Amino acid sequence: MTPFGARLRALREARGVSQAELARALHVSPAYLSALEHGHRGRPSPGLIHQVNEYFGLIWDDAEEMVRLARLSHPRVVVDTAGLSAGATELANRLAREIRRLPPDAIAALNAVLDAVPPEG
Incomplete structure (x- = not known):
């Protein structure tokens, strides 16, 4: 699992959002979202990070934290x-x-x- 994937999963579960529901909202496949959460995919694109921040209403420090976590989330270093x-x-x-x-x-x-x-x- 990557830092970004762990935080994404925690946000999703805290808000009661299924992977399929979030995948639809972000216009990605559920398989991609699952791979991202489990650390089987590399860093998300800046556009996807922005979409996640908008979906969950993250601003200021919380939004910057998602960007920071994404930078630290390449599973093959x-x-x-x-x-x-x-x-x-x-x-x-x-x-x-x-x-x-x-x-x-x-x-x-x-x-x-x-x-x-x-x-x-």
Whole structure:
């Protein structure tokens, strides 16, 4: 599941909307919507994100959060470590190999470490 897919499902279920009903409103197939919710499809298009925000009446911070989650929702990530340290390459390879085995608390801890890194700029 992707962050966008999880949030979309939570919104849909909280409002009592079926996948078929939401798919019709967004002019996508129920199969596509299911794949999006389950993380079997890549990032949604900006147009679809806008449609979701309109359908659920999301504005300001909530709408921006959907855009942010969509950016973080590519289920097949490529990490380019060219020019980085051997340790960075090792980390990327180990993470790719072991991520399926990590418990939720370990994933949360890794995300917390990354959240603490100052933004570039």
